[in-house]
Amino acid sequence: MNQYILTIDLGTTLIKLSLFNKALQPINTHYLNFDLERSLEFVELDAEQYWNTCKEGIKILFQKSRIEPRDVSLISLSSQAETLVVVDKNGIPLRKAISWLDNRSSYECMLLKNNFDINEGYRITGQPDIITTWPITKILWIKRNERDVFKNAYKYLLLKDYIIYKLTKKFVSEYTIYNFSYYFDMVKKNYWKKILDFVGISIEQLPQLKEPGEIVGNVVKDNLDGLKFSSNTHLCLGALDQMAGMIGVGNIRKGIISETTGTVIAICTMLDRPLINEYRIPCHYNAIKDTYTLLAVCESGGISLDWFKNNFYEDKDYNYINKEVEKIPSGSEGIVFLPYLTGVSSPEYNPKAKGVFYGLRLLHTRAHLARAIMEGIAYVIKKNLEYFEKLGISAGKIISLGGGSKSDIWNQIKADIFGRKVIVTKSEEPASLGAAILGAVSLGLYKDVEDAVKDSVEVKKVYSPSYKKVYDMNYKEFIKLYKNIEEEFWF
Numbered sequence: 001m002n003q004y005i006l007t008i009d010l011g012t013t014l015i016k017l018s019l020f021n022k023a024l025q026p027i028n029t030h031y032l033n034f035d036l037e038r039s040l041e042f043v044e045l046d047a048e049q050y051w052n053t054c055k056e057g058i059k060i061l062f063q064k065s066r067i068e069p070r071d072v073s074l075i076s077l078s079s080q081a082e083t084l085v086v087v088d089k090n091g092i093p094l095r096k097a098i099s100w101l102d103n104r105s106s107y108e109c110m111l112l113k114n115n116f117d118i119n120e121g122y123r124i125t126g127q128p129d130i131i132t133t134w135p136i137t138k139i140l141w142i143k144r145n146e147r148d149v150f151k152n153a154y155k156y157l158l159l160k161d162y163i164i165y166k167l168t169k170k171f172v173s174e175y176t177i178y179n180f181s182y183y184f185d186m187v188k189k190n191y192w193k194k195i196l197d198f199v200g201i202s203i204e205q206l207p208q209l210k211e212p213g214e215i216v217g218n219v220v221k222d223n224l225d226g227l228k229f230s231s232n233t234h235l236c237l238g239a240l241d242q243m244a245g246m247i248g249v250g251n252i253r254k255g256i257i258s259e260t261t262g263t264v265i266a267i268c269t270m271l272d273r274p275l276i277n278e279y280r281i282p283c284h285y286n287a288i289k290d291t292y293t294l295l296a297v298c299e300s301g302g303i304s305l306d307w308f309k310n311n312f313y314e315d316k317d318y319n320y321i322n323k324e325v326e327k328i329p330s331g332s333e334g335i336v337f338l339p340y341l342t343g344v345s346s347p348e349y350n351p352k353a354k355g356v357f358y359g360l361r362l363l364h365t366r367a368h369l370a371r372a373i374m375e376g377i378a379y380v381i382k383k384n385l386e387y388f389e390k391l392g393i394s395a396g397k398i399i400s401l402g403g404g405s406k407s408d409i410w411n412q413i414k415a416d417i418f419g420r421k422v423i424v425t426k427s428e429e430p431a432s433l434g435a436a437i438l439g440a441v442s443l444g445l446y447k448d449v450e451d452a453v454k455d456s457v458e459v460k461k462v463y464s465p466s467y468k469k470v471y472d473m474n475y476k477e478f479i480k481l482y483k484n485i486e487e488e489f490w491f
Contacts, residue, residue, distance in 0.1 A: 004072045006061075007435040008054060009241060010079035010160055012036070012099070012263045013306075015050075017057045018432040019065050022073070022445055024456035028065040029429060032057045037096070041103040044096035047085045047159065051166050055225055062227075069229045075167065075219060076236035076439035078244035078431040079160035081180035084135045086142065089154045091165050095146065098138045100180075101299075101342060103351065105137035108144070112137065115198060126179060126186045128280035129349040133299070134182035140199050153205060161207045164216070166223050168235050172216050173207040176240035179284035179295075184209075186285045186292070187274060212239040212287040213438035236439040239287035241431045242266040242295065247287060247438065248430030249399045249423075250457040252449055257388065257395040259381050259414075261404025265301035267346075267384045269294050269393050279387045281346060287438065288449055294393065296346035296384040302404055304339040304355065305373050312366045318407065324367040325374060326409050330416065331470035332368050334359040336477050337376030347387055348482070352489040358481055374410045375471075378417040379478045385418065397421040397462075401430045408463075415463040417471050422463040433457070 004027065009016040013034055019027040032053050037044045062069060082100035087093050098104075112130045122128045130137065135158065143150045157165065158181070161173045178184035183192045183206075191203050210216065219233045238244060242260055246268050251258040253270060260266040271292040275283050286293040305321075313321055340353035357369060388394065398420055404410050405424050415422040427433045437452040446452040 004067060005436045005439045006058070006072045006075045007238070007432040007439070008075065008077050008163070009429065009431050009435070010054075010077065010163060011241070012080050012101070015054055015057055016429055016432055017054075017061045018429055018436070019061060019067060020433070020436040022440065024433065024436055024440055024452060026427070026433070027067070028061060029432070030057050030061040030064060036099055036101070043099040043102040045083070045099055047093045047097040047162050050097070050159065051163060054163065055227070058227060069227045069233075072229060072233050074215070074234045074236055074439045074443055076435040077160060077163065077238035078241045078435040079163075079177060079238070081158060081177040081240055082133050082135055083159040084138045085157045085159055085162040086149060086153045087155050087157060087162070088152055094149045094152055097159060097162075100133050102138065103132045103343075105132045105141040106351070108137040108140040111140065112195075116195060121182070122280065123276055124185050124187070124192055125182050126274065126276075126283040126285075127182055128282060130182060131345065131349065131351050133345075134180065136182040136195060136199060139201060143200055153201075155207065156201060156205055157207060164235065164237070167219050168217050169220050169222070170216060171207040172210060172237070174210050174212040174214065174237040174239065175285045176212045176243050176287050178209060179240070186283070189285065210237060211289055212237060212243070213442055215442045234443070236435070236442050238435040238438055242268060242297075243287035243293060244434030244438065245401050245431040246270070246293070246434065247449060247453065248427055248432070248434035248457065249401050249425045250453050251399055252288060252453055255395060256399065257385070257393070258399040258401060260402040261302050261377060261400070261410075262402035263301060263303045263306070265298040265377060265380060267296040267381060267388070269388065269395075275391065277391055279347060279390060280349070281384070281387055281391070287434070294388065294391075296387070298380050298384070299342045299345055300339045300355065301377055302402065304341050304377065305370070307341055308370060308373055312369070321370050322407050322409050325371040328367050328371040330413075330468045331474050332372040332375060333363065334361065335364060335368055335372040336474055336481060337369070337372040338478070338482060339373060339376045339380060346384055348486075350486065350489060353486075354489055356481065356485070358477070374413050375417065375474065376478065377404070378414045379475050381414065382417055382475065383479070395420070397423050399423045399425065401425070411463045415465040416468045417475065419465050419467070421465065423459055424461050424463070426458045426460040
């Protein structure tokens with residue numbers, strides 16, 4: 001009898017594979033790093049290599065767990081959203097996949113803005129601006145710059161869709177990742193035909209869309225290199241990683257706010273209807289049917305600390321950095337960091353914004369800079385929380401998840417800066433747990449998501465805030481600094 005759920009979390013630079021039993025208890029997890037190819041504004045990856053890395057990880061996970069693939073009832077996915085994969089009729093990529101971090105399509109953004117009212121776009125897509133992140137801009141870039149690829153494109157997929165195709169031989173996807181395409185109507189739950197017509201592609205060139213968490217069939221064995229899954233192993237579509245993470249920490253009803261500090265920052269709360277608001281915070285279709293999410297995303301999140309580690313602590317791990325940061329006083333002795341290494345989205349939407357260290361003196365060390373990065377990211381979250389409050393959405397505590405939540409010192413920094421309790425749950429991989437919950441519900445093991453959450457989500461630690469005057473001062477400096485140099489970013 002099949003006893004296990006396999007989850008695959010398709011990250012930007014990290015793929016996480018986890019096994020859960022049917023009681024949603026974690027059995028084992030395996031991680032694999034994946035390198036992107038970068039050149040100026042271009043950021044690409046080999047989609048077939050990404051798939052091969054997934055298969056390698058699956059094999060290692062089973063070896064570590066001493067469990068056979070045939071004992072898996074279901075595979076469920078959580079994923080990044082915007083990375084674009086263009087394939088031919090045989091599902092073979094026609095070019096390298098274009099990462100969501102890629103900024104090549106600035107001119108195409110301008111073309112779209114000249115032809116589409118961004119207020120109309122906000123009401124339809126939930127996205128308040130047209131930025132280079134969105135796949136629609138990359139498709140238009142391909143049309144203008146790679147005519148053979150555009151001519152021969154059979155399907156335009158997102159990375160998750162490509163993995164679904166490899167597992168099932170079906171071109172199918174779910175709503176939550178298409179919130180980030182800029183060609184999905186979040187209210188009608190269908191593609192936005194008007195913008196597709198402008199770019200010159202048809203709905204038939206896109207995957208069929210379904211509700212998140214749906215089962216779409218069984219896993220096929222053709223592409224699995226000898227992995228002997230059962231003929232009854234199902235595939236669950238799962239959800240966007242951020243929304244799967246919401247489920248994995250219990251953010252499943254109104255009045256709860258969670259923040260994810262991973263490669264990007266995401267601040268999420270659940271809604272019972274779309275909230276198109278004056279502050280232009282993105283609003284998306286949620287992973288739980290017929291609910292919505294106010295989702296502020298800031299692309300220069302944990303990637304800022306990754307960049308710093310790779311260049312200034314390349315021979316050290318994050319535990320070492322955390323210990324160094326603990327020795328530095330709150331406020332980093334005057335350093336303020338704007339964490340905008342890949343531009344800024346919510347709430348300013350300025351793709352030209354840059355990272356800035358302000359206030360450097362001879363006394364400062366790399367540990368000061370590392371702490372300033374952690375504080376700067378917390379200031380970005382605080383800024384977005386203030387906009388939530390203006391919309392009447394507030395919570396006395398914030399649930400924290402993502403890689404950043406594994407750092408005690410960073411969690412305490414956040415609690416002190418937010419002035420609220422920061423909660424960390426026991427699950428080390430909430431997005432994977434969320435995907436497993438969606439899978440378990442789809443199998444009928446639980447009556448609904450709330451029932452499964454009650455059975456599987458537990459609090460690990462609570463970080464209580466202590467007032468730090470220096471954070472009030474530095475936060476004001478953070479806000480002032482951005483305003484003073486904002487126009488300079490455009491040159």
